[in-house]
Amino acid sequence: MTPQQDPPSPVTAPVGNEAKALYQAMIGGAGPAATGWTGSVGLAEGPTVPPIPQEGEKVLILGAGVAGLTAAYELSRLGYNCTVLEAQDRVGGRNRTARKGDKLYEVDEDGERVLTHTCRFDDGMYLNLGPGRIPYHHRRVLKYCRDFKVALEPYVMETTANLVRPPGRAVTWSNRRVANDLRGHLAAKLSEGPAVADAFHGELLEMLGVLGDLDTDGKYKGSTRAGYLHQPEIDEFPIAAPPLAFDELVNSGFWKARFYQPIDYLWQATMFQPVGGMDRIVAALAREAELAGAEIVLEAEVIGITIDEDGHGVRVRYRKGGEKINEDARYCVSNIPIPVLKRIRRQNFSAGFEDALKIVQFEKSCKVGWQANRRFWEGDLGSVDDSEGIYGGISWTAHNITQLWYPSNDYFSAKGTLTGAYNFAKQAEELGDLSPAKRLKLARSGAAELHPEFNDTVLVPDSKAVTIAWHKVPFQLGAFANWKPKQEDHKQAYKQLLQPEGVDAFYVTGDQISPLPGWQEGAMMSAHYVSAQIFGIMPLSVPAVVEVPDTVALTQGRF
Numbered sequence: 001m002t003p004q005q006d007p008p009s010p011v012t013a014p015v016g017n018e019a020k021a022l023y024q025a026m027i028g029g030a031g032p033a034a035t036g037w038t039g040s041v042g043l044a045e046g047p048t049v050p051p052i053p054q055e056g057e058k059v060l061i062l063g064a065g066v067a068g069l070t071a072a073y074e075l076s077r078l079g080y081n082c083t084v085l086e087a088q089d090r091v092g093g094r095n096r097t098a099r100k101g102d103k104l105y106e107v108d109e110d111g112e113r114v115l116t117h118t119c120r121f122d123d124g125m126y127l128n129l130g131p132g133r134i135p136y137h138h139r140r141v142l143k144y145c146r147d148f149k150v151a152l153e154p155y156v157m158e159t160t161a162n163l164v165r166p167p168g169r170a171v172t173w174s175n176r177r178v179a180n181d182l183r184g185h186l187a188a189k190l191s192e193g194p195a196v197a198d199a200f201h202g203e204l205l206e207m208l209g210v211l212g213d214l215d216t217d218g219k220y221k222g223s224t225r226a227g228y229l230h231q232p233e234i235d236e237f238p239i240a241a242p243p244l245a246f247d248e249l250v251n252s253g254f255w256k257a258r259f260y261q262p263i264d265y266l267w268q269a270t271m272f273q274p275v276g277g278m279d280r281i282v283a284a285l286a287r288e289a290e291l292a293g294a295e296i297v298l299e300a301e302v303i304g305i306t307i308d309e310d311g312h313g314v315r316v317r318y319r320k321g322g323e324k325i326n327e328d329a330r331y332c333v334s335n336i337p338i339p340v341l342k343r344i345r346r347q348n349f350s351a352g353f354e355d356a357l358k359i360v361q362f363e364k365s366c367k368v369g370w371q372a373n374r375r376f377w378e379g380d381l382g383s384v385d386d387s388e389g390i391y392g393g394i395s396w397t398a399h400n401i402t403q404l405w406y407p408s409n410d411y412f413s414a415k416g417t418l419t420g421a422y423n424f425a426k427q428a429e430e431l432g433d434l435s436p437a438k439r440l441k442l443a444r445s446g447a448a449e450l451h452p453e454f455n456d457t458v459l460v461p462d463s464k465a466v467t468i469a470w471h472k473v474p475f476q477l478g479a480f481a482n483w484k485p486k487q488e489d490h491k492q493a494y495k496q497l498l499q500p501e502g503v504d505a506f507y508v509t510g511d512q513i514s515p516l517p518g519w520q521e522g523a524m525m526s527a528h529y530v531s532a533q534i535f536g537i538m539p540l541s542v543p544a545v546v547e548v549p550d551t552v553a554l555t556q557g558r559f
Contacts, residue, residue, distance in 0.1 A: 059534070060085065060316050060327060061294075062302050063335030065093025066520045067510040069285035070144075070527035071333050075534065076292035083327070084289070085300040085318055087475045091286045093335070094130040094476060095520065097277035098369060098466050106472035113474050116436045117466045126277045127369035127417040129468050131520050132405065133157070134272040137265075138521035140528070141281070145274065148284035155273040156392025156408045158262035163390075163450050166252035167398030172450055175393075177226040177244060178254055180213070184220035185246040187212025257396040258403065261557035266519075273408060281520070300325075301475075302336065307348040311502030317345075331534055332506045337362065339477035341508075349501050356493035360512070362478020363551065364428035364471040368401065368421035368443040371464035375416045376453045377406055399446035400427045420447050420465070424479075424556055432469030439467040480511060480518035480555060485548040495546045500533065504540055507533065518555040 059075050061068045064086035076082045090096075098104070102119040121127070133155040134141050145152055160176035187208040195201070208214065213223035222243040229239040261267060274280040286296060297320070304317035314332040318325055334341060338360045346354075379388040392408040405419035421443045423431060431439055440462050448454040470479040484490050497513045500506055507530045509523075516522030532538035 057081065057331075058083070058329040059331045059333060060314065060329040061333045061335065062305075062316065063087075063093060063337075063510075064091040064282075064286065064296055064298075065335045065510060065523065066095055066282060066285070067523035067527040068093070068333070068335030069282060069289055070524045071335070071509060071531055072289040072294040072296070073285060073292055074527065074531045075333075076289055076294040078535070079293075080331075080534075082289070082294040083329075084294060084296045085302055085316065086296065086298050087301040089298050091296065091298075092130075092279055092282035093337075094470065094479070095278055095282045096129045096468075097126050097279035098129050099126045099277070104466060104468060105474055106469060107474055107477075116468075119466050120464050121371050121417065122415060122464075125371060125415065125417055127419065127466070128273075128278040129367050129369065129466070130470075131278050132273065132419065133267075134520070135266060135268065136271065138519065140524040141520050142272070144285065144524070145281065148288055150280050150284050151275040152272045153275050154408060155271040156269070156406075157267050157271055157394065158269050159390060159393035161388070161390045162393040162406075163395035163397075164254050164257055164259050165395075165397040165399065165449055166254040167256050169252050171252075173244070173254070174227060175259075177241065178249065178259065180223055180226040181220075181243045182246075182249050184212040184214065184223055184226075184243065185249070188214055188218060188220040189246075191218040257398045258557060259396055261396075262394070264557045266554060267557070275409070302344055304345040305332065305334075305347070305506070307502040307505050309348065311348075311505055314502070314505050331504075333530055333534075334506065334508050335510050337476055337478060337510070338481065338508075338512055340475055349506075352492075352496045353501050356496040359489050359493040360497075361482050362471065362512075363424055363480055363482040363518075363555070364432060364469070365424050365479035366421060366428045366431045366439070366467065366469045367419060368431075368439065369466045370418045370420045370443075370447070370454075370460050371415060372418060372453075372460045373415050374459060375413065376459065377418075377451060378411065395450050397446060397450060399449060400431055401443050401446035402427060404447055404450055418447075420444075421467075428469065428471070428479075431467075432472055436467050437462070440465050443467070481513070481551065483517060483548045483551045485550050487548075490548045491546060494548045495542050498529075498542050498546070500540055504533075515549045516554060517549055517551045 058081040061072050061082055061084045064084050068084055069091060072082045072084050098119045098121065100119055100121045100123055103115055104117040104119070105113050106116050108114050134152070142152075144150070158175065160174065160179070162175040163172050164175060164178055165172045191205055191208045191214065205218065209218065212220055213225055214220055220243060222240040224238070224240045226243065227241045229241050262269060290296060300318045300320045302316060302318045303324070306315045308314065313328060313330055315326055315328050316332060318327070336344070338357060339362050342357050377388050377390040390406050391411055392406050394406070395404045397403070400423060401421035402423040403419075403421075405422070407416045407418065410416065421431065431442060434442060444454050444460070454460050470476055483494065494513070497508045509526045509530045511517050511519055511522035511526065514522035514526040516525065529538060533540055
């Protein structure tokens with residue numbers, strides 16, 4: 001293999017090292033962080049090419065989310081006759097980008113579908129309500145974007161100008177002040193150890209002095225790394241800001257507001273995002289799947305799934321335009337979120353499968369999007385008194401909103417959109433239980449603690465804001481599967497859902513059954529795995545022991 005060639009695809013590779021690597025990743029045998037695949041999505045060559053499907057061999061794919069579209073593309077390009085049934089009037093599932101005119105719906109306490117927002121962003125403005133960033137190690141997502149000409153740009157996860165508001169404190173500090181003052185204090189304390197006259201300790205003291213920006217006596221008295229008392233461009237002799245006291249930093253509990261999430265491996269200071277919105281990915285996947293021969297049927301709500309008695313086929317019943325339609329297929333790949341699949345009538349499924357569905361719960365999550373009519377967080381370029389200077393990144397708070405994202409695109413333009421809340425669990429339940437108007441009121445109060453400009457409803461109007469509670473969105477009913485690796489019943493359910501139902505007829509796919517719940521890479525990983533099972537190059541059964549991903553750590557970081 002020359003350096004210019006890609007290794008075989010994990011979808012189409014022989015049962016060798018590449019296939020085993022994917023298999024281990026999918027069952028969690030290599031650990032939840034086994035995400036560094038760098039292979040090709042193309043076909044392998046030579047005698048290892050998967051068998052061509054028999055003429056008329058049909059696959060029904062339920063749900064046009066990222067995994068469903070990925071499976072449709074990979075299966076169609078090998079000659080399978082694929083039809084994708086999507087209950088909504090759009091593709092993408094949880095990959096949702098809000099734009100002007102978009103209508104957002106949720107289900108109320110009676111299960112009725114109600115309109116919550118009609119997006120009124122200005123023309124050309126958007127906000128990612130679902131996935132919002134792509135880590136550099138998500139090789140499948142990046143490979144598809146490259147192959148399908150989805151332009152990418154940097155997504156900034158963190159800047160030193162971002163803010164943090166510790167729990168129970170009526171103070172807001174800059175990232176640079178917290179990080180550098182704490183580093184300085186810790187370095188000073190370490191340098192106070194007993195003096196040892198050898199080369200190593202001499203180097204250690206020098207290193208601590210540089211690490212903490214200590215003075216010649218090994219004391220920390222503040223650093224320009226943490227910022228200036230006055231803006232340096234208006235102060236003839238710039239003076240470092242006085243340091244935050246060590247006990248004040250420790251007692252604040254600032255780290256409990258997820259301050260260190262950006263340095264976790266799954267994130268990093270700079271990631272990527274599609275130019276123009278995350279939905280550019282699903283648009284490209286849908287286009288390429290259709291070019292490969294797949295048919296995508298929108299507003300087709302699945303209401304029943306029956307596995308054939310011999311276990312080698314399925315019948316799917318769905319509703320479209322008031323008509324109920326039955327369709328038979330050799331294979332069925334379900335990208336339907338498990339909370340929704342639970343409500344669909346099923347026949348001839350195993351008791352183990354039914355038990356697994358009962359065990360899996362989805363996490364609650366909410367987002368809020370604001371349009372600001374001036375990018376006040378970037379600062380006024382015409383004034384030397386302005387001190388914001390925030391260009392991308394995230395500010396953290398102990399308030400219900402949890403975090404506030406600044407746009408990593410269209411810098412220096414007149415207006416911008418911000419993610420004004422992204423929360424989980426109890427915070428999401430609290431926010432999601434409110435009416436849209438009350439959600440905005442609560443989110444505005446949290447954002448105003450970070451930026452008083454949010455008190456100006458002309459600058460940041462309610463009329464150009466949106467909210468979404470993913471656990472209430474029709475045909476979603478949750479953000480991602482909440483796997484708990486220490487629970488034995490979760491291990492059994494995870495193992496069960498990695499295997500087909502019938503003999504080889506019905507498969508579950510999506511990030512919901514992958515080592516990366518909540519991430520598009522996990523959805524694609526799962527689609528590759530299921531496709532490889534259908535191709536016949538991955539085993540249908542899994543080992544007796546599997547490891548379950550830690551959803552909280554993988555979606556919210558460790559804190």
